[in-house]
Amino acid sequence: MSNYTHIFQGTAFSSNSLKELHILENHLFCINAEGMIEKVVAPADEDYDTLLSMYEGKENFHRLAKGQYFLPGFVDLHVHAPQWAQSGTALDIPLFDWLNTYTFPIESKFSDLSFAKMVYEDVVSTLLANGTTTALYFATVHKEASILLAEICAKKGQRGLVGKVVMDDPEQTPTYYRDADTKTALVDTEEFILAVKELAKSVKQGVYPVVTPRFIPSCTSEGLQGLGELAAKYDTYIQSHCSESDWAHQYVQERYGKNDAFALHDFGLLREKSVMAHCNFLDDADADLFAQTGTAISHCPISNAYFANSVIPLAHFHAKGVEIGLGSDISGGFSPSLFDNIRQAVMSSRMLEDGVNPALPANERGVPNARITVNEAFYFATAGGGESLSLPIGRLAENYTWDVQVIDTTIPSARLPIYEANEPLHDIFQKMMYLARPENIREVWVQGEKVHSR
Template sequence: MENLVIHGTYFTSKNMNEVESHEDHLICIDRCGTITRTLSPTNDEYSQILNDARQEERLIELKANQYLLPGFIDLHVHAPQWPQAGLALDLPLTDWLNHYTFPLEAKFADSHYARYVYQDFVHQLLSHGTTTAMMFGTIHNDANVELARQSIMQGLRAFVGQVVMDNPEQTPKYYRNQSSTTALHATEQFIKKIFALAKKTSLTVVPVITPRFVPSCTDEALTGLSQLARQYDLPVQSHLSESDWEHGYAIKRFGI
């Protein structure tokens, strides 16, 4: 039996280019929060399920101007930058990173601070309709695991990346991996911890290989991360050509 029934109009994707609406339908949800089926008014069980849910107070009736939508998917969000959202927009990328963002992200070495920020961050994503997010974390293992844990606790489908930045020429001493070796070891430990969390939940939580961008990583780190991606069959995220500086740096370094 359905634990909850929603009655009204919902929208869903028909394919990559089309969206379709379904009016006066029933959306049936089980105790785990999973949609088990949807019923149109022409379905033989429609009236019985609608009446039973209404009598047993398991029915949510959408108003004429209310619609049910699929959860939004955020394909790129920096979780540790939540405290400066909408702020610190006055500098070009390389100056912005060093003046505002690297100092902020370095604070996530404090796991209590990470829990405080990420608890609110995940809540805000969900409250605005985002149910899946591809996220950058920081270089800190414990903080990134906390981001995954908060996602599981609050019900967010999470793809979490432990940032790698080991290039001493382009990253500050106070916020960088000590070496490519330590960066790769920390990344693999993070992967194993997220896999362990994933075994304990029905929600999707996936570790993501995350070289921050070309300037932040040595060749050794990039090569090692690619090997981890293949070994564990994981997605990879990074940045590409965010600014003239980054674009020019990559061309100069790799000659392409």
């Protein structure tokens, strides 16, 4: 029998598919030296007792206490790491004003590496403490500070996908916060890609460079073209914002006479490794293009409530075959928790289905079949995020990484209302989804390494 690095025993919840939640009651999870789940053993399997007798009582055997459960680590597909410094502020103004009055000034401060270090150390630790084991980050336009963010993810044990942001259009960006010019933006991006690829060679859980045009309005056509070429040359991830708000959507229509999706595609920016934030205003042809190219949507439900002027028809896009994950969109979204975003995704979809204007008759008020369930939102936060990134993450199954959060439902300050000894596990799962707080997250593991405990 294999020599495992760790064996964990306990009850876990993992998505088999969008609709199907898999409950693995009192299973053994056998982890190898690469931090992968090599074997999952059910109590009825013949190996179960043999493994228990071999490992029980040893230092690398971990049994969950009563009231504790495993969940896959969350995959946050959209975080602006520098904006952690302004989370929770200025959510009462429109996107264009929010960017120019608050966001660009704060991001410009990341030319100062000591300021960057302070905020980036904090945001990575905070996300880990909230159960986020993989994060797709926008940094800022500054190459050095962007590399620093990747280094901090590497050091703290988080799987970080990091982008140096490109904003090279002087007509659409402030003098104090933009790339010097298009050529510099592309050279800096290429040097950033090479630096992060070099760093990645010694990082167990992986760090990845991401080609990151902020969004079409802040980039020149030459810049976008060059970034598409760099992504192809180095086979990198790509991230940007797509069809987020009325303003952003209309801006691209006026500039290119087409929607964001087709404009980005023209520049080579929609690929299997592309993740586009928001996408509320995709039409059916845009969604089909996403499905064909393997481009994923990062749905950011809290942020959307403030800046997107709409609720995304998520169920419709998923039915069309588009990959979807969840994003916190710090700080367009105020919360570093994907639990909070799971909740908002469900609530927003219910409001889309029912409609929100009571002056309208019920049959004209909403969008039929728009709701998603909490199981589906959990899928987007875990397995859906993994599929969006084409990485073996987000599920507790063989050949996936051991990226988990241990939820303790018995913490005195955040005890979940579980009273009956035989309460159905699916009910306990729902209570965790709706009521879990950071206090309940006792341990977080990434790629077989413990990265957070409380």
